[in-house]
Amino acid sequence: MSEQGLVSAVDKMRTAGANEPAIEVFSHYYRAAAAGVTGMIPEDTISPLTDPPQLSDAAVDEQTAREAIARTVIIKLNGGLGTSMGLDQAKTLLPVREGLSFLDLIVKQITSAREAYSAPLPLLFMNSFRTRDDTLEHLAKYPDLPVAGLPVDFLQNAEPKITADEFEPVEWPADPTLEWCPPGHGDVYTALVGSGVLDALLAAGMKYASISNGDNLGAAPDAELAGWFASSGAPYAAEICPRTINDRKGGHLAVRKSDNQLILRDTAQTPAEDMDYFTDEFRHPYFHTNNLWIDLEQLKAALLERGAVLGLPLIYNVKNVDPSDSSSPKVIQLETAMGAAIEVFKGATAIAVPRSRFQPVKTTNELLLLRSDVFDLGPDSKLTQTVAALPRIELDGRFYKLIDQFEARVTVAPSLKEAKSFVVAGDWTFDRPVTAVGDVSYADLGRPAVAGVDDAV
Numbered sequence: 001m002s003e004q005g006l007v008s009a010v011d012k013m014r015t016a017g018a019n020e021p022a023i024e025v026f027s028h029y030y031r032a033a034a035a036g037v038t039g040m041i042p043e044d045t046i047s048p049l050t051d052p053p054q055l056s057d058a059a060v061d062e063q064t065a066r067e068a069i070a071r072t073v074i075i076k077l078n079g080g081l082g083t084s085m086g087l088d089q090a091k092t093l094l095p096v097r098e099g100l101s102f103l104d105l106i107v108k109q110i111t112s113a114r115e116a117y118s119a120p121l122p123l124l125f126m127n128s129f130r131t132r133d134d135t136l137e138h139l140a141k142y143p144d145l146p147v148a149g150l151p152v153d154f155l156q157n158a159e160p161k162i163t164a165d166e167f168e169p170v171e172w173p174a175d176p177t178l179e180w181c182p183p184g185h186g187d188v189y190t191a192l193v194g195s196g197v198l199d200a201l202l203a204a205g206m207k208y209a210s211i212s213n214g215d216n217l218g219a220a221p222d223a224e225l226a227g228w229f230a231s232s233g234a235p236y237a238a239e240i241c242p243r244t245i246n247d248r249k250g251g252h253l254a255v256r257k258s259d260n261q262l263i264l265r266d267t268a269q270t271p272a273e274d275m276d277y278f279t280d281e282f283r284h285p286y287f288h289t290n291n292l293w294i295d296l297e298q299l300k301a302a303l304l305e306r307g308a309v310l311g312l313p314l315i316y317n318v319k320n321v322d323p324s325d326s327s328s329p330k331v332i333q334l335e336t337a338m339g340a341a342i343e344v345f346k347g348a349t350a351i352a353v354p355r356s357r358f359q360p361v362k363t364t365n366e367l368l369l370l371r372s373d374v375f376d377l378g379p380d381s382k383l384t385q386t387v388a389a390l391p392r393i394e395l396d397g398r399f400y401k402l403i404d405q406f407e408a409r410v411t412v413a414p415s416l417k418e419a420k421s422f423v424v425a426g427d428w429t430f431d432r433p434v435t436a437v438g439d440v441s442y443a444d445l446g447r448p449a450v451a452g453v454d455d456a457v
Contacts (some may be wrong), residue, residue: 086402186336
């Protein structure tokens with residue numbers, strides 16, 4: 001370990017205005033990484049989670065549900081730029097349906113739920129330094145969104161990227177912003193306390209938080225879930241769903257053999273020799289949706305007891321300092337996952353929820369699904385699945401991976417209600433109504449083609 005490296009990194013954070021909880025947490029993980037901690041969770045140290053509680057079996061009376069949702073805050077993770085899709089602003093600004101973005105639909109879900117439940121339902125976004133300005137500018141058109149005494153966002157912390165060879169904070173004069181990275185979404189707990197937002201929420205009478213990704217429109221306010229969580233008395237609960245072949249890359253919960261504690265294991269925490277177990281949807285039948293519930297009072301107590309360091313497992317991420325340049329120096333990003341907090345709280349639990357609670361958009365494949373007729377947009381701004389099983393979508397990455405490519409080629413979403421799979425190879429444009437039935441495949445013609453014209457020839 002380079003003690004000078006840690007001193008330099010901490011000095012850099014203080015100069016940039018980082019708060020003390022963020023510095024304490026970074027220092028903890030720096031020392032762990034320098035000591036050789038990798039955060040790996042071998043298969044032989046865990047047992048699969050096979051029989052979790054089911055929301056469908058929960059018996060939550062209306063009064064309990066209403067009382068719980070009245071003390072619930074909705075927190076959305078909003079730090080991502082969607083760079084894998086070619087975006088250079090918050091992914092949640094991307095239009096999803098009828099010209100409405102993720103942000104618009106989230107706000108409308110909140111306002112609809114406020115009316116339905118007669119609850120204040122504060123909405124908070126955890127923004128990064130890259131997404132904050134654009135997000136707040138967009139939210140300004142909703143003047144009734146803020147709840148008195150509470151902000152609409154708080155800022156995710158930033159930490160220095162560390163050189164892989166010397167364990168020193170990297171210097172990159174070509175773009176100094178690339179010298180910094182977010183500490184993973186496990187930072188939500190540190191950011192809540194360091195920003196003062198946790199204390200503000202407690203002062204406002206909030207007791208429960210529902211936290212989810214901003215690009216998951218399925219994680220709308222839910223009074224039944226809030227009532228179940230309140231009745232459970234648990235400090236923390238994870239929403240999980242049955243795995244399918246399409247969920248093999250997602251993190252899953254397991255039971256640690258040494259103490260029977262529920263834990264989260266992500267891809268980056270799985271040894272290479274255990275990846276076959278990790279991706280086996282039958283061995284590990286449930287995946288973590290990254291929707292979670294937390295008791296804010298118990299969170300505050302844990303943070304006070306541990307000096308802001310919850311002790312989430314380390315995720316040791318090796319990347320290039322410039323992600324777009326594979327020849328740039330290797331750096332280490334010290335990250336944590338918010339779902340890993342399940343192993344921090346005694347009595348933490350999980351609940352299996354309907355698949356409708358999980359509607360993420362990580363690629364243009366999922367975006368096509370949300371824009372198609374396999375989902376209906378309701379008056380409460382929830383997207384309701386209209387088919388029993390979603391079709392498999394596979395768009396040619398050469399022509400559809402980036403959002404500009406996708407928007408130029410898919411101006412009219414195909415009807416996918418009767419499709420089992422929809423595979424597009426080559427450069428096809430969808431600019432008129434097309435109905436997909438069964439297993440549909442567009443072959444690469446070696447030239448640009450128009451669906452509904454060239455495919456009929």
